[in-house]
């Protein structure tokens with residue numbers, strides 16, 4: 001079992017980011033709510049504790065606080081923002097309550113060499129109201145900023161540190177180095193959380209849980225279910241049966257790719273169901289987005305049940321639940337807006353199916369899932385697939401869903417994707433100056449709007465395609481991608497020329513909020 005860092009969450013929107021930064025160092029970390037009990041937080045492998053930021057004042061009624069076991073553990077502690085204030089308060093220092101918020105970039109001055117912060121002036125990201133005005137006994141000041149006399153503090157013998165700013169946020173100049181200093185030097189964690197070790201531990205855990213039993217797995221065409229199935233297959237061979245329901249609402253080449261990747265390893269244990277006609281029949285005449293989602297969600301469950309009837313000896317079901325789902329269900333790093341979205345999330349199986357669940361990706365972030373998929377030998381196009389909604393292309397065809405309209409959007413989408421791939425813009429990239437390029441998700445939407453056009457000498461009166469491309473870290477907020485005009489021109493030209501039934505292409509320049517990523 002690897003060394004681990006525990007992050008106690010005090011409610012900051014950046015808590016997940018701290019976790020991702022630490023996992024990037026190949027060190028295992030877990031995010032727990034601030035009120036987690038001692039047994040959860042201290043398991044013998046914990047080498048240090050990070051106290052996250054949070055939106056409250058420590059003086060607010062019912063405000064989160066540091067439990068005694070955290071200090072009694074004797075482990076190194078790093079308090080970030082609210083975490084620093086809570087630590088100060090708990091240890092007898094003073095925190096000034098303030099209604100004024102310091103938000104944004106500021107210059108930090110670190111006058112002397114120390115174990116945590118690089119010496120000298122540097123830019124950091126601040127977001128706080130309250131601040132420390134008197135250090136707790138035994139602490140010294142490590143850094144100042146124009147608005148914070150104690151922007152960082154340390155009690156070296158007990159390895160306790162506090163930062164008023166956020167090292168996990170990309171804009172903090174030496175943020176990564178600061179976190180590395182804490183995790184690798186001060187806590188002395190040994191990096192060992194690699195795709196290879198994750199696979200090894202996961203295979204052992206699946207074998208232990210399943211024994212000689214049999215497992216069903218639902219392949220959706222996406223990354224998570226593919227990696228889950230592949231891991232389970234590696235662990236228990238032909239004791240897994242995978243089911244893929246072709247809804248007719250998939251992206252171009254998706255069902256074929258599933259067949260190509262999984263038939264050779266699963267043979268007869270891959271069940272491919274072509275349910276497209278049944279889906280189109282149920283969707284005929286339906287234009288309301290919520291109604292579409294409901295029909296598709298329910299149909300999936302019915303199709304899955306029919307496909308596995310007769311496979312009663314399969315008592316386990318493999319699910320592609322990933323770490324962000326797990327921590328969000330504990331209320332960590334969840335905004336109100338996100339709760340609203342996941343509420344109408346469809347495309348999965350209900351919780352009350354009579355299966356025992358196995359969830360091998362439960363502790364992995366998305367980028368770790370991809371790294372594991374790559375190490376398992378899955379093809380890059382599958383491993384790097386962008387997110388795709390459960391209801392598929394049906395929510396990207398506004399108005400009625402017909403086979404013809406789905407084909408139009410699928411074709412336009414494939415062209416957009418092909419051109420982005422050629423231009424190497426299918427993934428979001430942040431350079432060292434913080435400039436963002438590429439896209440986190442990009443797709444085509446068919447609009448139920450006819451407009452007049454002219455092709456050759458002919459007047460046309462056809463529908464329009466909207467191109468949507470966004471950049472986002474967590475998909476809770478998103479900005480529209482600043483794609484190059486030349487690329488947009490090429491895509492527009494190709495769509496109008498190659499996709500019958502489309503005579504106009506527009507580019508969606510809305511951010512989320514107020515818009516959502518999908519149009520329905």
Ligand code: XMP
Nearest residue numbers: 341345346347387389390391475516517518
């Ligand atoms: P919205 O449109 O809510 O989308 O801004 C945020 C992210 O979630 C994806 N999405 C879904 N994923 N089932 C899913 O598995 C769904 O029903 C669903 N609806 C939206 C969307 O593609 C984007 O990545």
